[in-house]
Amino acid sequence: MEGLVSVVIPVYNGERFIKDAVNSAINQTYSDIEIVIVDDASKDRTEEIIFGSFNDLIGKKIHYYRNEKNMERAYSRNFGVSKAKGSFIFFLDYDDIWEKGYVSESVKYLQEYDIVYSFPRTFIDEKGKVIRRSTKKIPKTIEEILYSSMIGYPTATALRKEKFSGYKDKYIPREDWEFFLRSFKEGLKIKILDNDKVFMREHGGRTSRNPVFWRSTLKVYQDYINQIPDEYHHLFLFSIGEVCLRFGDLKTGWKLIIESLKKEPSLLADKRRLLSVLKRGFRIDRILKKGGSPSQ
Known part of the structure; x- marks a missing residue:
C-alpha cells in the first residue's frame, strides 16, 4: 500500500x-x-x-x-x-x-x-x-x-x-x-x-559552521546524557567532544574525549577519528587555514 x-x-x-x-x-x-x-x-x-x-x-x-x-x-x-x-x-x-x-x-x-x-x-x-x-x-x-x-x-x-x-x-x-x-x-x-x-x-x-551549533550540541548533551544506555556512553561523549574541539572549546572537548576513551580506548583505532581529534584538539586545523601558528 x-x-x-x-x-x-x-x-x-x-x-x-x-x-x-x-x-x-x-x-x-x-x-x-x-x-x-x-x-x-x-x-x-x-x-x-x-x-x-x-x-x-x-x-x-x-x-x-x-x-x-x-x-x-x-x-x-x-x-x-x-x-x-x-x-x-x-x-x-x-x-x-x-x-x-x-x-x-x-x-x-x-x-x-x-x-x-x-x-x-x-x-x-x-x-x-x-x-x-x-x-x-x-x-x-x-x-x-x-x-x-x-x-x-x-x-x-x-x-x-x-x-x-x-x-x-x-x-x-x-x-x-x-x-x-x-x-x-x-x-x-x-x-x-x-x-x-x-x-x-x-x-x-549552513548552520553547522555557526557557533550556535556548538551551543545547541551542549544542550542536547545536558538533556540526554543520563538517558543514554551505558554501553553507548562513550560514543555520545566522543561525538559531543568532537564538536566542542571544532569550535575551540578545548576544555570541554578534551574533558569529554578523555572520559569517552576511559570507557572505550579502542575508539582511536579508527584513523579518521584519531586524525579529527588531533587536528582540532591541537588546533592544527587553524594552523592549516591561517598558514601560521595557532592563536590559542
Whole structure:
C-alpha cells in the first residue's frame, strides 16, 4: 500500500536555491506528491521566484504559506506538517536536492518502518557541482549511528505522518539530531538506507559552521546524557567532544574525549577519528587555514 507523500520545504532567503529544490521534488518518479512550502518571512526574492517559476502549480500540487515574521525552521517544518495531507512526510531543505528515485525507494520502507533515513554521501557546491563524496563507514546498528551523531539531516528524513512528534526550537540547529534521539527513545522503528539519493549543498550559510551549533550540541548533551544506555556512553561523549574541539572549546572537548576513551580506548583505532581529534584538539586545523601558528 502506498499513499500521498507531502514534501515539506521550509525556506528563508532561499532565492538562489529554492527553484532547484522544488524541481527535484516535482521530478520524482513517485507521482503521488504534494509540496508544502513554508516561507519563513524571507526578505529576498524567494516568493517572487516560487510564483514566477511554479505559478501553474500553486494551489494544486504546490501549497505556499508565508509566516508573518521569522519563526525559525523548527516551527516552519512543524507548521508544514500540520498543513500536509499526505500519509508520509518528506522534509527537504531549500538548498538541497534529491535524486529522482529517492521518494519511491523510501516509501517502500515506510510500509514497515516509522522513519526512513537515507545516509547522505554526495555534497554539492552553490552551482550544483559535486565537490565531495563521503566514504564514511556506517555502523551496523542504529544505536551506534544515533549516539555517534551520524544522523539528522531533514533532507534525508522521511516518516509516517502519525509518528511525527515535532521539532523543538530550543535545540536549533541540532533539533534534527534531537528529534531522532527522542523518536528512538519513544520506540519508533528507524530504517537506515545507504543509497546516495540525497545531495547536500555546502555554502557559507549552513548552520553547522555557526557557533550556535556548538551551543545547541551542549544542550542536547545536558538533556540526554543520563538517558543514554551505558554501553553507548562513550560514543555520545566522543561525538559531543568532537564538536566542542571544532569550535575551540578545548576544555570541554578534551574533558569529554578523555572520559569517552576511559570507557572505550579502542575508539582511536579508527584513523579518521584519531586524525579529527588531533587536528582540532591541537588546533592544527587553524594552523592549516591561517598558514601560521595557532592563536590559542
